Amino acid sequence: MPFKTDYIPLISNSPLTERQIMVWRFGTIGARPKAYVQASLHADEIPGMLVARHLGQLLYQADQQNQIIGEVVVVPVANPIGLGQFLNARLNGRYELGGAGNFNRHWPDLYSGLPDIVGHQLGQDGKKNIDIIRSALNQILNQSQAITEMGSLKLTLARLAYDSDIALDLHCDDEALVHLFLTPAHWPDASDLAAEIGSRANLLCADSGGQSFDESLSTPWLKLAADFPSLPIPAACLAVTIEHRGSADVNDPMAKQDAQAIFRFLQRRGLVKGNLGPLPSVLHQASDLAACDIVRAPIGGIVVYLKELGDVVSTGEPLAEIMNPASALPFAARTPVVSGTDGFVLSRRLEHFVRPNDTIAKIVGKVSLPHRNGLLLEDK
Ligand SMILES: [Zn+2]
Known part of the structure; x- marks a missing residue:
């Protein structure tokens, strides 16, 4: 036909x-x-x-x-x-x-x-x-x-x-x-x-x-x-x-x-x-979706990445920092955002101004993570 x-x-x-x-x-x-x-x-x-x-x-x-x-x-x-x-x-x-x-x-x-x-x-x-x-x-x-x-x-x-x-x-x-x-x-x-x-x-x-x-x-x-x-x-x-x-x-x-x-x-x-x-x-x-860490912003601000797509990261290693553009002192501390698993960077956020809990990155690991339960997708 x-x-x-x-x-x-x-x-x-x-x-x-x-x-x-x-x-x-x-x-x-x-x-x-x-x-x-x-x-x-x-x-x-x-x-x-x-x-x-x-x-x-x-x-x-x-x-x-x-x-x-x-x-x-x-x-x-x-x-x-x-x-x-x-x-x-x-x-x-x-x-x-x-x-x-x-x-x-x-x-x-x-x-x-x-x-x-x-x-x-x-x-x-x-x-x-x-x-x-x-x-x-x-x-x-x-x-x-x-x-x-x-x-x-x-x-x-x-x-x-x-x-x-x-x-x-x-x-x-x-x-x-x-x-x-x-x-x-x-x-x-x-x-x-x-x-x-x-x-x-x-x-x-x-x-x-x-x-x-x-x-x-x-x-x-x-x-x-x-x-x-x-x-x-x-x-x-x-x-x-x-x-x-x-x-x-x-x-x-x-x-x-x-x-x-x-x-x-x-x-x-x-x-x-x-x-x-x-x-x-x-x-x-393949790896379990529950082994993919969805890294979220702990606070709002400007996300500055330290890692590129595909980069390997370890548990606890910073992959980005959140910078507060309104901090009183110009050299104010940045807040590190760390990986929750050993793996590699699969995705990053395109828009760099974030609110608390916004997704910063996805890290593909090999071991299912205890905090990854319930809704495993990024959002509802
Ligand atoms: Zn889609």
């Missing part, structure tokens, strides 16, 4: 302000494997939209040459609501300004009700179980209703993605190295993606507590497998959040490189024809 662009209207919160989701469809609808890719759910994280555009060009050419075996659905602009949120001339796309919260939290709970629907249908055939579970997920989503624009956005995207074998959510951090978030059930399976994209950190978490988009797709399978330990229930949706470096890393060479990496990954996974050479080396063996 040829390439197709669809438009799906969202519920509007206000008269005459209807937004829509644009969907690129490559390959054959219903063919397997199916991949779903969406860009910039956090609408002010721009690199993903540029990567999606380059990926779309590669997929379009492959589609023209009948090289797409499965189905690839791409939503190149996942958050038109956030993309319209300019405040004081700056784009604010992480939280819905109307008060509906972080765009990547509290996604529809597809697990709720799932065991009751499938419990009596599941058997010893893992492939059949996948079909049964996908059908039940479809039923749950069909019965779900949204009444707000934000709810409509989530439900629309969830309906496009819920039955995919692979779901990639393209984000970025403030200043960062390329990294991935995914569940432990999909590692080392996803090391091909990590290797292709050159991921510098692969952070694993079974449930971060935030009900993010990727987890809303991957965790129902894992929870169901725990409910029915005697039955073969595969982790059938590999959902990964890709952090495409930092928000200022928006340029064609990087975006093209990342798009080509995703395209080669889809080829390796049998969605697109192509003979690839050996897989590059994985740059980072």
Whole structure:
């Protein structure tokens, strides 16, 4: 089936302000494997939209040459609501300004009700179980209703993605190295993606507590497998959040490189024809998200970094200082901000004036940290 662009209207919160989701469809609808890719759910994280555009060009050419075996659905602009949120001339796309919260939290709970629907249908055939579970997920989503624009956005995207074998959510951090978030059930399976994209950190978490988009797709399978330990229930949706470096890393060479990496990954996974050479080396063996220290500012002020991205730090070693620009004496002391683990600097803050408790950096360690419990993500 040829390439197709669809438009799906969202519920509007206000008269005459209807937004829509644009969907690129490559390959054959219903063919397997199916991949779903969406860009910039956090609408002010721009690199993903540029990567999606380059990926779309590669997929379009492959589609023209009948090289797409499965189905690839791409939503190149996942958050038109956030993309319209300019405040004081700056784009604010992480939280819905109307008060509906972080765009990547509290996604529809597809697990709720799932065991009751499938419990009596599941058997010893893992492939059949996948079909049964996908059908039940479809039923749950069909019965779900949204009444707000934000709810409509989530439900629309969830309906496009819920039955995919692979779901990639393209984000970025403030200043960062390329990294991935995914569940432990999909590692080392996803090391091909990590290797292709050159991921510098692969952070694993079974449930971060935030009900993010990727987890809303991957965790129902894992929870169901725990409910029915005697039955073969595969982790059938590999959902990964890709952090495409930092928000200022928006340029064609990087975006093209990342798009080509995703395209080669889809080829390796049998969605697109192509003979690839050996897989590059994985740059980072995965570590627990609970071993990633989120370093926060103890006080407000100007953050001055002592360490660069990728630098190795030890527990207790200062990686930044907070300077009080209003201290009475010009040589007043600075407050050191120290690492809570042995590891390396994965990300830093882009804006250097901070409030108490603002995130300063993420340090990737190897040992789970006792203070990292509850919500493991940076914010709600
Ligand atoms: Zn994000």
